[in-house]
Amino acid sequence: MSMAEGLQPDEFAATAARAVTACAGLDVREQAHNLAGDGLLGVVADEQVGGLALPLGFAVPVIAAAHSGLLTFPLLETILVARSLQSSLTRLAAAIVSGKTLATIAWQGEAGAARDGGLLVLSGMVARAPGAACADYILVRMSGGAAALIPTDADGVVVEEAAGLDLTVPEHTVRLEKVEVSIGSILPAGTWDLLNSDANVLRAAAILGSAEACLTLAQEHASTRRQFGHALSYNQAIRHALARQKLALESIRHAITRSLSGEGGPVQRDAAFLAAVTYGSSISEGALQIHGGMGFTWDVPVHRHLRRIRSLQAQGDASGLISTFGRRYVSEVAPFAEAGA
């Protein structure tokens, strides 16, 4: 019997929210231990590596809760790496699911590879690797859609801080200088596309969590902050701005739901991510605006969500994706011909 039977994704939201709260103030390895204890690191990984073997939809409320609560752990990457390794690197996948080993993904760039006997020698620069400074392994993209798992303590691996926006799970750049990895650490062609397609759904979920937190903050502020003798929410301009944010938020939520339904495929997954980027940015920027001068202060957490959303936008290469998405759509339509119009 699958563990999914009888369970609903939403039931994971409360568990995830509690787990995220419990992680406050802990270092990354302690967080990994706690999150593993709640089954969250292996939510979509096979049971043979200690996972729950649930469909991707169960990771959506988990990731949304993590981002809503500003969890300082690369949960999205951990969940996906564990599942990517479960067939070929079973023991490592189990160690990741159990929280003993930390892994992340470098979303930008490709490693160049040269063969040297039974080893591959990787060189190049990859970037946008959340939390790489604390990770034991980094999954990097290779040409042809394959992926390589690289130990961060291997000779030639240099993890550097990057000047990224995200303060919660900062991104790192990774220089690979003739790094030798075994052939067994290479995941086959197609791995990256599958990984990225799932990541797009989870990035949308992450943005949903952050955007929901922003809207809640904006709504609370508008109800309690008084100007001109009234609560801000007395003013139609504020009410309508918040209403537009609510429409944007529900649009992200519904797009994710559709991407995981029977109607969902790669197009719907890309669309969910692209919609989330557009609407998530608009919601977080709008929430900052509603807060007025307070919104521009370090202590009001809206900017932390805004920073995360913009980082997720870059990690998923939304600018490149919307261009690809549009070109693909255009290419699939035949020129007008009366008979086939």
Place this chain on the structure above:
Amino acid sequence: MSVVEAVSAQSTASENLTDEAYRDAMHRWLHANLPAGFRSDSAAFAAPTLQQSVAWEAAMYRAGLTGITWPQAYGGHGRSLREHLIANQEIGRLAMPESVNSIGKELAGPIILAVGTEEQKRRFLPAILEMRNIWCQGFSEPEAGSDLAGLRTRATRDGDGWRINGQKIWTSGAYRSQRCLVLARTGALEDRHRGLAMFAVPLDAKGVRVRTIKSIDGRESFCEVFFDEVEIAQQDAIGAPDEGWAAAIRVLEIERATNRMYRAWRFENELRHLISACKADPALSAMVANRHYAVRLGEVAVEIEVLKAHVETAVEALVRGDKIGARGSLAKLYWSESHQRFAALALELLSQASLPQKAAIAVARRRFEAIYLQARAETIYAGTTEIQLGIIADRILQLSRGK
């Protein structure tokens, strides 16, 4: 051959089909029977006459494509809302004319089903589906556009019946309608939403006068309707006098989320048509291949996917038995604004076509110039954008109005 003659009268209503078989049956029927001249993405397009539209919609009904969820006792096909969605997806995928009786099928009919008497259901509903009665909506007034609670058309008791005096405006299609669903005041103006009643007013009744108004697209479908001492029988009063407004709101909430459910798929048909026309033109084929327009067309495609998500989520919620409530305003706001953006992009692209103009561009310009103008109404009718934003703020976010 007339449309009706071209149509197989065989109904799928009594067949027990899987979703896919049902989709296939609807798809095949539409493709086999929609006349080429009705397709606005065809060079053969010619706007159908009223008589042709009536015949076509009656044929669609007989084929099981309208009245899908209405009970069989009242002429409906007794199918599920999910099947209604499937049929509408197939309707949307073709560039066919809008219904001339959407008010009957998507507003008056559902209201009558909700609060009408048994006699009214049997008298009105089959006539709507069979296209014997076209309905229009008499809600807006010169002094009550968005603020319907301020309407002044008055219904007073007159023996066993009613007497109606007043004026309605922006009444789409009144000139071609047999019945008007009139919202009228039975109490004082100060009563606002209380004391409003609904009537099925026959437009051939003595004292009814209809005058067309030319709209921005040059058509004369908009109307003013004047009621001067119009006598209405009690049997044409819909629901109890104080129930009218509440019933209308209940039904409008659902209708706002589900009416013209085919929209997202029709917008997709429009987008594909636009791209196909551009690809037939030397200048535009280069433009849609470049990054700028690929991105902008991609953004339209994403919005269409999100709109589908709104519609499908609403259908699933209703199938589960959830109340839609004010959430219908989210979908309405979304589709109306995204369609306007798309229509503006279509005009922008088509305005850059090569000379001499290709046939494909002529067909597309005719369609998209009309869509662009008509889309301006979409953020106004069925509750303006500002009304939808107010509903979302008040009833979904429940924002405080505290002083």
